[in-house]
Amino acid sequence: MARYVLRRALQSLYAVLMLLLIVFAMTRLTGDPTNQYLPLSASPQARADFAALHGFNDPYYVQFIRYVSDLAHGDFGQSLFKQRPAMEVALEAFPITLTLAFFTMSIALVLSIVLGSLAAMRPNGRFDRMISPLTIFTASAPTFWVALVAIFVFAMMLGWVPTSGMGTPAHWILPVCVLVLTPLGVLTQVVRSSMVSSLSAPYAKTALAKGASDARVVFVHALRNSLLPLITIAGVQATGLVNGAVVIETIFGFPGIGKVMIDSIRDRDFSLTIACILLAAVVVYAMNVAIDIMYARLDPRVQIGGEARR
Amino acid sequence: MRPMLGRLVHDKVALVAALYLLAVVVVALVAPLIVDASLMRSNLRLRHLPPLHVDHGWWYVLGGDALGRSMLARLVVAARTTLAISFATVALSLVIGAAIGLVAGLSNAWWSTAIMRAIDVLMSIPSLLLAMVVLFVIGASPLVVVMILTVTRIPIFARTARSQALEIRERPFVSASRVMGASSLHLLVRHMAPLALPTLFAVAALEFAQVMLAESTLTFLGIGVQPPDVTWGLMVSDGQRYLATAWWSALWPGLVIASIALAATILGNWFQVANDPVLRARSARKSRAPAVESKVASNA
Numbered sequence: 001m002a003r004y005v006l007r008r009a010l011q012s013l014y015a016v017l018m019l020l021l022i023v024f025a026m027t028r029l030t031g032d033p034t035n036q037y038l039p040l041s042a043s044p045q046a047r048a049d050f051a052a053l054h055g056f057n058d059p060y061y062v063q064f065i066r067y068v069s070d071l072a073h074g075d076f077g078q079s080l081f082k083q084r085p086a087m088e089v090a091l092e093a094f095p096i097t098l099t100l101a102f103f104t105m106s107i108a109l110v111l112s113i114v115l116g117s118l119a120a121m122r123p124n125g126r127f128d129r130m131i132s133p134l135t136i137f138t139a140s141a142p143t144f145w146v147a148l149v150a151i152f153v154f155a156m157m158l159g160w161v162p163t164s165g166m167g168t169p170a171h172w173i174l175p176v177c178v179l180v181l182t183p184l185g186v187l188t189q190v191v192r193s194s195m196v197s198s199l200s201a202p203y204a205k206t207a208l209a210k211g212a213s214d215a216r217v218v219f220v221h222a223l224r225n226s227l228l229p230l231i232t233i234a235g236v237q238a239t240g241l242v243n244g245a246v247v248i249e250t251i252f253g254f255p256g257i258g259k260v261m262i263d264s265i266r267d268r269d270f271s272l273t274i275a276c277i278l279l280a281a282v283v284v285y286a287m288n289v290a291i292d293i294m295y296a297r298l299d300p301r302v303q304i305g306g307e308a309r310r
Numbered sequence: 311m312r313p314m315l316g317r318l319v320h321d322k323v324a325l326v327a328a329l330y331l332l333a334v335v336v337v338a339l340v341a342p343l344i345v346d347a348s349l350m351r352s353n354l355r356l357r358h359l360p361p362l363h364v365d366h367g368w369w370y371v372l373g374g375d376a377l378g379r380s381m382l383a384r385l386v387v388a389a390r391t392t393l394a395i396s397f398a399t400v401a402l403s404l405v406i407g408a409a410i411g412l413v414a415g416l417s418n419a420w421w422s423t424a425i426m427r428a429i430d431v432l433m434s435i436p437s438l439l440l441a442m443v444v445l446f447v448i449g450a451s452p453l454v455v456v457m458i459l460t461v462t463r464i465p466i467f468a469r470t471a472r473s474q475a476l477e478i479r480e481r482p483f484v485s486a487s488r489v490m491g492a493s494s495l496h497l498l499v500r501h502m503a504p505l506a507l508p509t510l511f512a513v514a515a516l517e518f519a520q521v522m523l524a525e526s527t528l529t530f531l532g533i534g535v536q537p538p539d540v541t542w543g544l545m546v547s548d549g550q551r552y553l554a555t556a557w558w559s560a561l562w563p564g565l566v567i568a569s570i571a572l573a574a575t576i577l578g579n580w581f582q583v584a585n586d587p588v589l590r591a592r593s594a595r596k597s598r599a600p601a602v603e604s605k606v607a608s609n610a
Contacts, residue, residue, distance in 0.1 A: 015431045140571035144530045145564030243438040
């Protein structure tokens with residue numbers, strides 16, 4: 001078990017390093033940051049001093065090695081735009097995104113289990129025929145557009161909730177509701193289809209024949225076996241939440257990590273961009289390892305390590 | 311192809327989705343013929359013309375945008391760019407991904423594993439983050455958008471193709487062909503590819519929806535397609551500013567994106583079921599309603 005976790009962690013580390021290299025190379029290609037930060041009237045001398053101070057004159061590989069060695073010392077560089085340590089800015093914004101993601105995933109998981117199970121109890125029944133098209137729709141509607149429509153209807157026309165910004169709990173309602181739609185749609189489909197096959201398995205029929213209630217068979221017997229695909233896809237969806245959070249935070253003016261990321265790219269703020277992306281990536285990879293462990297715990301058939309589970 | 315068409319006619323929902331997509335593609339193809347240049351010029355008298363009446367002709371039935379251009383005409387023109395980008399992306403990633411996956415599936419050599427590990431790494435990078443950085447560096451143009459989206463979509467096709475190849479290569483007729491001295495290339499082209507293609511096409515239809523959503527999102531955030539090119543995502547982004555005064559300028563393009571993504575997803579799901587005799591038998595026994603089991607893992 002420990003060896004397996006270690007191996008997965010090493011794989012993730014490798015992935016993070018690859019990502020780091022790509023992102024670093026890319027951000028250094030965006031053009032000379034000195035032009036971004038100094039006024040047009042700055043003297044050539046001032047420009048040269050600025051570049052020398054931040055090390056923009058050195059060859060790229062020197063900059064990269066210096067950057068990685070700084071990382072190893074826990075130094076993520078200075079945010080040029082905010083004049084503060086980059087990781088500090090990123091960590092400050094992160095709890096907001098994390099809270100957003102936590103509420104979204106909790107709601108999506110609980111609702112999808114309930115809706116998917118109810119739909120699977122009578123495949124092609126009335127409830128199923130209502131829910132299934134709905135889930136396809138929520139999974140294929142563009143998040144940014146749903147957010148705009150929701151703002152227009154619920155904030156502007158009805159005035160139930162504020163349009164954007166944060167502060168009161170009411171500010172969270174609309175963003176969470178919009179963000180939840182895509183994972184909810186996808187996860188409900190997953191629960192439904194795996195529940196349909198679980199319910200047609202012999203053990204479910206046996207339980208029914210022995211007099212167990214519908215609810216007991218669904219939520220006690222079949223649900224445990226339907227959880228595996230749900231967990232896998234929930235992990236994928238959680239990664240996708242990073243994408244969704246960028247959109248939602250931009251539209252609703254949440255100062256979370258997605259908004260910081262977009263702003264930092266616009267400001268050509270290298271260190272901050274990399275700090276944000278690294279932070280997001282590390283959390284995603286940590287979650288993937290956690291999901292693998294959970295998967296093995298839930299399903300004794302899964303042999304940890306190797307290709308056995310595919 | 312004949313039996314597929316027959317099955318399509320029997321599934322009303324999938325048929326409607328297919329006809330809708332076909333209609334949109336036709337409109338996009340003939341756009342330059344039907345859209346008059348005058349409709350695309352700004353006309354301040356028609357600025358934010360309310361929709362749903364035809365006082366200014368049918369072209370203004372969906373209203374006017376902030377510069378008084380016909381929303382309908384803009385939608386038609388944007389259809390070209392949006393569909394072209396999505397189609398090119400899906401086609402490219404299908405070809406490249408399938409080639410990688412089939413080759414990796416044919417062999418047990420170390421490099422086959424190495425390729426798939428690299429694909430895993432690629433897949434684990436949140437696509438929007440990668441796209442944001444790349445687009446900002448190279449500059450946003452439709453071509454760059456296609457390139458970056460292709461890179462983020464290759465893993466899905468590669469994985470699907472590989473799992474197909476792993477299964478197909480164990481079938482007796484493939485072994486027989488190998489024993490008779492067929493080359494690897496022959497095996498790939500004649501035996502593996504034709505059998506893997508239907509599954510890959512089903513994935514492609516589902517991916518089409520995802521790619522269109524990804525392109526719209528990037529463009530909406532201001533880092534995708536830039537004016538004067540126009541896509542539906544850009545139109546939503548333009549309309550966002552006038553949400554309070556002219557709701558229609560953001561509503562229609564988003565509605566088009568959503569409906570096309572929906573149609574492509576329905577068609578992809580249907581194709582998957584129609585291609586798989588097991589799934590087909592199961593859904594036929596229960597009822598005629600379409601199954602919604604889908605390759606849901608694809609939109610990360």
